[in-house]
Amino acid sequence: MKRILTGVALASTAMIISAGPALAAPVNPVAPVQKQFVAGHGVKFAESVKIIAGGQRQVTIRRSGSLEFGPSGVIASDVTGQFNIKKEEAEKLADALKELGDEDFGIDLVTALTMPERIVTKGQYTYLTGGLWSAVFNSNKSWIRVPGVQPIGATTAYSQPLNILSEPATLKTLLKGAKATKDGYAGKIQAKDLSKTSPLFGGIMMLAAPAKSSPKAAGAISWKLAVDAKGLPTRLVSVIPATALGVKDAKGLAFSVETTFSDWGTPVTVTAPPELEVAKTLDEAIVVPGPKTLPLSAIAH
DSSP states (O other): OHHHHHHHHHHHHHHHHHHOSOOOOOOOSHHHHHHTOOTTEEEEEEEEEEEEETTEEEEEEEEEEEEEEETTEEEEEEEEEEEOOOHHHHHHHHHHHHHTTOHHHHHHHHHHHTSOEEEEEETTEEEEEEGGGGGTOOTTOSEEEEESOSOOSGGGTTSOSOOTTTOHHHHHHHHHTOEEOSSEEEEEEEHHHHHHHOHHHHHHHHHHOOOTTSOOOOSEEEEEEEEOTTSOEEEEEEEEEGGGGTOSSOTTOEEEEEEEEEEEEEEOOOOOOOGGGEEOSHHHHOSSOOOOOOOGGGTOO
16 A cells, blocks of 8 residues: 555655646736837837748748837838739739730839838828839939828738727737737637728728728638736747638638737837928829839938
8 A cells, every 4th residue: 555655645746747837828918019109219120921822831921120119109111012923924024914915014023023112101191202103203202202101001901900009999809809918818809890990901901802892801810929927028930821811712811921920119200201292192193104223212211
């Protein structure tokens, strides 16, 4: 009997030692994020967008930049995005346009698709330069200004759909049905439910499928959010079925967006482009198709 009790005690001790200390629950990020909303400060981010089709994943867009905070969230941003397209792939597209009788624009498109696009939001306006815009810009202007601060750049159509920084209601909605993980939270949200709480998601849907004939958003967006010891987001990954964006004939097609956050609280001041370089109407901006070289200063961060 003594040997049996000793064996049980040793086995129990071994189980306790092997189990180790219980993992602490991750910090809820809602309050820590809101504490970061201090004028003159912000956060940096980097993002990659992948297309998922036929069991394969391919990076299509890369974006990075800085977000400037105000008392209620993001008030300005400076973002550079670029399509992950090789020159030979762009040339094939140009050849296709040439066959359609638009040779000049095809050549410009090759240049444009391989150039970075820069998007600045400040006040009530969005400023765009480079990328596809360079194929149609009037040579006298470097930027075009459009009203509003919703995503409108060519590389933002499939940006991160979960706006956890400027939309506290969206973050709270995500966390309601989420499960805690070793480094944060994970869950799913129906596209129709996200559209009710997120103005950003509504804007992305309009860019992705603007046609009135497009079906309504359907499907669930799965996501994973990693936070640090203070509860500040470090990585957000979402997988969006194309049907959630209202895209027709999209069975088996999805987009994966990975966003990493760094340098929380770093000083950030976003400035609008010089007035003389900005076209304020489409008529002023788009006159004669022709490539424009984006200055290095325009893509430096």
